[in-house]
Amino acid sequence: MKNNWRFLGFDLGAESGRCMVASLSDDKLTLNEVYRFSTHNIKNETGFHWDIHAINSEILQGLTKAVKEFGADYDGISVDTWGVDYVLLNQDNSIADLPYHYRDDRTDGMIDEAFKLVKRENIYCRTGIQFAQYNTLFQLLAEKKENLNLLKRADKMLLMPDYINFTLSGKIVSEYSIASTTNLIDPLTRNWAWDLIDAFELPRHIFPRVVEPGTKLGPIDPSVAKLTGINPNVPIFACTGHDTASAVVSIPYTQNNWAFLSSGTWSLMGVELDKPILDENALKYNFTNEGGYNNTIRFLKNIIGLWPVQECRRAWSQEGKNYSYAELEILTREEGLTGAWVDLNSSEFLKPGNMPEKVVDYLKNSGQKFKTNPGFIIGVILESLGFCYRRTIKQIEEVTQKPVDVLHAVGGGIQNTLLNQYTTDAINRKVVTGPVEGAIIGNVGVQAIASGVIPDRKHWRKIVANSFEVKEYEPVNTKYFDQNEEQFLRVTIQKKI
Numbered sequence: 337m338k339n340n341w342r343f344l345g346f347d348l349g350a351e352s353g354r355c356m357v358a359s360l361s362d363d364k365l366t367l368n369e370v371y372r373f374s375t376h377n378i379k380n381e382t383g384f385h386w387d388i389h390a391i392n393s394e395i396l397q398g399l400t401k402a403v404k405e406f407g408a409d410y411d412g413i414s415v416d417t418w419g420v421d422y423v424l425l426n427q428d429n430s431i432a433d434l435p436y437h438y439r440d441d442r443t444d445g446m447i448d449e450a451f452k453l454v455k456r457e458n459i460y461c462r463t464g465i466q467f468a469q470y471n472t473l474f475q476l477l478a479e480k481k482e483n484l485n486l487l488k489r490a491d492k493m494l495l496m497p498d499y500i501n502f503t504l505s506g507k508i509v510s511e512y513s514i515a516s517t518t519n520l521i522d523p524l525t526r527n528w529a530w531d532l533i534d535a536f537e538l539p540r541h542i543f544p545r546v547v548e549p550g551t552k553l554g555p556i557d558p559s560v561a562k563l564t565g566i567n568p569n570v571p572i573f574a575c576t577g578h579d580t581a582s583a584v585v586s587i588p589y590t591q592n593n594w595a596f597l598s599s600g601t602w603s604l605m606g607v608e609l610d611k612p613i614l615d616e617n618a619l620k621y622n623f624t625n626e627g628g629y630n631n632t633i634r635f636l637k638n639i640i641g642l643w644p645v646q647e648c649r650r651a652w653s654q655e656g657k658n659y660s661y662a663e664l665e666i667l668t669r670e671e672g673l674t675g676a677w678v679d680l681n682s683s684e685f686l687k688p689g690n691m692p693e694k695v696v697d698y699l700k701n702s703g704q705k706f707k708t709n710p711g712f713i714i715g716v717i718l719e720s721l722g723f724c725y726r727r728t729i730k731q732i733e734e735v736t737q738k739p740v741d742v743l744h745a746v747g748g749g750i751q752n753t754l755l756n757q758y759t760t761d762a763i764n765r766k767v768v769t770g771p772v773e774g775a776i777i778g779n780v781g782v783q784a785i786a787s788g789v790i791p792d793r794k795h796w797r798k799i800v801a802n803s804f805e806v807k808e809y810e811p812v813n814t815k816y817f818d819q820n821e822e823q824f825l826r827v828t829i830q831k832k833i
Contacts, residue, residue: 341411341789344402344570345779346395347579348375348417348496349748350601351646353391355398356773357406358780360789365780365803367773370405371398377437384440388423388431388499395500399564408567412783413504413556414575416582416775417496418602419517419626420472424490424542429502432490438470439687442482446474449481454535457619462529464612464625465519466638470686472518476538493542497577504560505553505572510544514577516627521546523612523625523633549576549629550786575782576629580604580636583746585629585778585793586771588801593741595732596636597759597767598774599749601643603721605728606636613735621731629782630793635736637728640680642749644717647691652710664714665754671711673816676704677720679828702827718755722762723824726817729763743767746774760809762817770806777804 340361347354355371373394376387395415402410424432436442447469450459456467465471472495479487494502495514502508515521515528520543522529528543551574561568576582583598598604612625612633626634645664652659659667678685678698685694695713699706707713729740743765750756750769760767771777781796790796 341784341787342406342409343780343783344399344410344413345776345783346398346413346415346500347582347773347775347779348391348415348500349579350375350418350643353394354776355395355402356776357402357410358776360780360784360799363799363802365777365799367776368406371401373397378434382434383442384437385434386421386437386496388435392500392503395503396560396564399560399566403565408565410567410570411787411789412571412573414573414779414783415497415500415504416575416577416579416779417500417514419495419514419578419580420470420475422472422475422493422495423499424486425492425494425508426489427491429491432486435496436475438475441687442478443469443474446477450474450477450536454532459519459532460619461614462532463519463521464523464614464618465516466622466624468638473520473536477536480538487542488539490539490542492544494544495577498544498574501553501572501574501577504556506557507553507572508544509547509551509553509574511549511551511574511577512546513549513581513627513629515546516625517578521627523614523627526627526631547574549574549581549627550782552786571787573783573786575779575786578626579775581626581628581634582776582778582782583774584608584634585781585796586746586774586800587744587797588768588770588804588806589744589794589797591742593739595729595740595743597725597743597745598747599641599745599755600747601641601646603639603641603725603749604636605639605725605732605743606634607732607736607738607740609633609635609736615735617735621735623731623735629778635732637731639721639724639728640685641721642752642755644680644685644691644695645714647688648695648710648713648717651690651692657710659710661752664710665752667709667711668714668718668754669711671709671715674712674715674719675820676706676716677723677824677827678716680717680720680724682828704827718752718758720824720828721755722758722817723821725759726762726821729765741765745769746771748772756807756809757812760811761813764811764814764817767809768806769809771800771804
């Protein structure tokens with residue numbers, strides 16, 4: 337009987353993507369990175385776009401490299417990516433136009449436009465998704481406003497992992513976890529909220545059939561197999577296509593009353609539930625009910641994560657100062673606690689630009705002390721994140737009426753050990769970090785369960801705990817966050833959500 341299985345996983349984030357070969361044997365998982373690449377974007381006269389053609393080439397390159405290093409035979413392939421962005425296809429399945437990047441300006445003001453058509457409360461009651469201007473709903477309304485003919489001519493709308501799965505398998509479907517990020521899915525039926533789609537006068541025909549995570553789409557497309565050298569019988573799976581949904585599958589569950597934090601470009605903090613929460617408190621605090629694996633709901637809040645740090649690093653690089661993330665962490669430790677903070681929900685921090693200048697300007701305009709050195713600026717961002725996490729944990733407990741005893745953090749952001757310590761100090765609870773490659777591990781886990789290799793998600797989480805090191809953080813300076821919470825609230829421009 338076979339006792340060694342091998343899967344290919346692609347995980348695409350807003351900054352980079354990776355292709356990994358995962359080997360599973362004797363309840364132990366081993367990861368091998370075969371290719372890391374940029375998730376290319378383009379700025380042109382029409383706006384900020386993803387270079388989907390370049391991304392497609394990177395996927396093929398990853399498959400080719402995997403075959404060269406590990407052979408042609410795999411038990412499955414799947415893809416997870418960020419949410420909300422989509423590709424429009426023509427009737428011949430060609431790309432209708434370059435897909436927009438969620439940070440493009442075209443959605444400015446579209447939330448208010450949407451509320452003129454359907455009340456805020458009614459949208460939330462139907463979808464349970466937090467309101468953010470980059471949601472697919474508001475992108476589609478912007479598309480309709482600027483280029484209605486394109487939307488009408490399009491045959492299908494495929495979210496990013498669905499589109500890549502289509503290029504690999506030829507099958508057009510929308511996997512539930514990624515579809516839930518659109519703000520157009522009913523979390524009770526786990527299908528499109530057709531009444532909302534009609535209310536916003538969006539063409540029904542562009543929305544594909546929704547499938548559950550773990551759906552086997554079929555063998556890899558013969559043309560892709562021929563081009564890359566991979567076995568043409570290798571199956572393609574629609575895993576939990578949203579990277580956070582995959583990351584949650586990888587949480588090495590140890591006890592009840594845990595919350596998760598997927599830490600990276602974005603911070604997504606929440607809990608795993610059996611059913612959505614669609615009440616007034618959930619709406620008041622702007623929580624989201626996104627799809628999870630095995631009929632679960634990820635009740636969470638989407639918080640700007642390490643994006644401002646990434647943007648600061650990019651700005652300094654353009655000035656000839658090429659700091660690594662490790663070097664920035666050292667400089668921040670040397671600076672010490674800053675006593676100054678920014679509201680990371682403020683719109684200027686969502687978009688690209690000179691991030692160090694934006695941070696300093698915010699501090700000046702809010703009457704706080706400021707410095708321009710990297711250690712201070714990064715410290716301001718990390719402490720502000722700590723306060724965001726603190727507020728979100730309290731809101732989770734209030735809305736769910738359940739305590740949170742421990743926070744499990746996964747993703748690339750957990751490599752910032754200073755942020756991990758600020759997090760545990762801010763929330764005054766133990767933080768357990770690991771694994772780093774949470775999205776890929778969850779991606780592979782769904783493939784393994786769908787293939788019948790392992791029985792269920794609980795067993796997979798035991799495999800994760802057995803395969804990867806985790807690190808525990810205990811609070812050491814809760815006083816700082818206790819004493820400064822009111823001041824943080826005073827100097828941050830926010831709606832207290």
